[in-house]
Amino acid sequence: MxxxxxxxxxxxxxxxxxxxxxxxxxxxxxxxxxxxxxxxxxxxxxxxxxxxxxxxxxxxxxxxxxxxxxxxxxxxxxxxxxxxxxxxxxADVIVLSCLTTVLGKWIGRRMRDWTDLAADARISLVGSDTEPDLSQGAADLRIYYGGRHHPPHRTELFVDHIVPVCAPSLIDGHRLTGPDDILRFPLLHIAWDPRFGANPGWAEWGRLIGTRPPPANLTYGLSGSAIDAAIAGQGFVLGQLAFIGPELEAGQLVIPFDLRLPLPDPYYLAWNPDSLRKPGARAFHRWLLGEGRAQGLVSAHRLDSSGCSETMER
The missing domain is CATH 1.10.10.10 (Winged helix-like DNA-binding domain superfamily/Winged helix DNA-binding domain)
Known part of the structure; x- marks a missing residue:
């Protein structure tokens, strides 16, 4: 040839x-x-x-x-x-940008519900801890944390809570009589990126139960990594409710004492108004807001001693 x-x-x-x-x-x-x-x-x-x-x-x-x-x-x-x-x-692809763990542990897990509703809509999910410039078309929508970043078009999505969780095997054979018994086990800490501000950790949770926890045994830079370590039986982690729902349902993680702390800031949904002209974009936008509202209700409620749902104070 x-x-x-x-x-x-x-x-x-x-x-x-x-x-x-x-x-x-x-x-x-x-x-x-x-x-x-x-x-x-x-x-x-x-x-x-x-x-x-x-x-x-x-x-x-x-x-x-x-x-x-x-x-x-x-x-x-x-x-x-x-x-x-x-x-x-x-031009028809709707690009949703999220923080890495938000994509992997929250919205990515829910996308099957969206595709069941709108199978023809084309969505591209991008995990990034760098905030994209929506006005320049870097993404169509963005799920981000905290009020330090203020795109012109945004709305609060939900406020998440953290709670001590561990793998059942970690406490198997141990009798936990009170919340302070959790502090006898290895503690996993999550060190947030400083630009997100300080996240509540074991010291704050210790004040909630009136005691001072020991230093954490292991520190992770990503919430998802710390949660995976807890699933592997490495210790207790203060897991965000939005990120551990399936693991709780499957019994991979358990909550011995449901004492929750709210995160200091909400998660937000931001968008480029021009992007909402894409096929299915407005419906996807509404669906994301609905998922956020649902998650906010889950994260703000716990079961009291009688088994009834009880709203947590923000």
């Missing part, structure tokens, strides 16, 4: 065929007329045929060149059409 001619040579030939002038072809491609001539020579060498000739005023296509150009033009038209199709397809 003969090798394909160089793309730049084909572009120069196509420009000459479209414009009918060496100078106009050079202007069209933003190069010099000499560069166009050089690429035309390379093309003739590659195809081993005479495609252009001098007519006394400049270059023109030979009859064989005109036939070849008609085919080349179809190819470049196909490139243009393919690019348009790609742009159109990309």
């Amino acid at each position: 003969s090798p394909l001619p160089p793309l730049k040579a084909l572009q120069a030939f196509d420009a000459l065929g479209r414009t009918g002038s060496l100078a106009l072809a050079a202007t069209d491609l933003g190069v010099t007329p000499g560069a166009i001539s050089q690429q035309l020579r390379k093309l003739e060498e590659a195809v081993k045929a005479r495609l252009v000739e001098h007519d006394g005023r400049g270059l023109r296509l030979t009859p064989l060149g005109a036939t070849y150009h008609a085919q080349i033009r179809q190819g470049f038209a196909a490139f243009t059409e393919a690019a348009a199709v790609l742009r159109e397809a990309d």
Whole structure:
């Protein structure tokens, strides 16, 4: 099989065929007329045929060149059409950006509910701890934490709570008579990124029960990693309710004493208004708000000693 001619040579030939002038072809491609001539020579060498000739005023296509150009033009038209199709397809994708753990431990787990409602909507989920510039199209929607970042279009999604949880195997065979018994086990700490402010940790939870906890045995930079460590039986973690629901239902984690602390800030949903014009975007936006409201109710309620639901104070 003969090798394909160089793309730049084909572009120069196509420009000459479209414009009918060496100078106009050079202007069209933003190069010099000499560069166009050089690429035309390379093309003739590659195809081993005479495609252009001098007519006394400049270059023109030979009859064989005109036939070849008609085919080349179809190819470049196909490139243009393919690019348009790609742009159109990309324009329909709704990009949701989230903090890494929010994506992995919360909204990513709920997406099956959304796809059951709107199977045709095209969603791209991006986990990033860097806040995207929604106004520049870096994402269409963003779930973020805390009030230090203020996009112009945003609303509160939910306030989460933390509670001590562990793997059942960690406390198997141990009798826990009160919340302070938790502090006899290894404690896992989550060190938040400073830009999110201070997160409540074991010291704050200790004040809730009127005691001073010992230093944590292990520290993790991501909530998701600390939760996974607790599932593996490495210790107790102050897990966010939004991130541990399936593990609690499956019995991978247990809450010996349901004493919760609210996070100091809510999670927010921000969006680019122009993005809501995408197919399904407004419905997806409403669905996210509904999921946030539902999570806020779950995180703010616990079972009291009688088994009834009881609202926690914020």
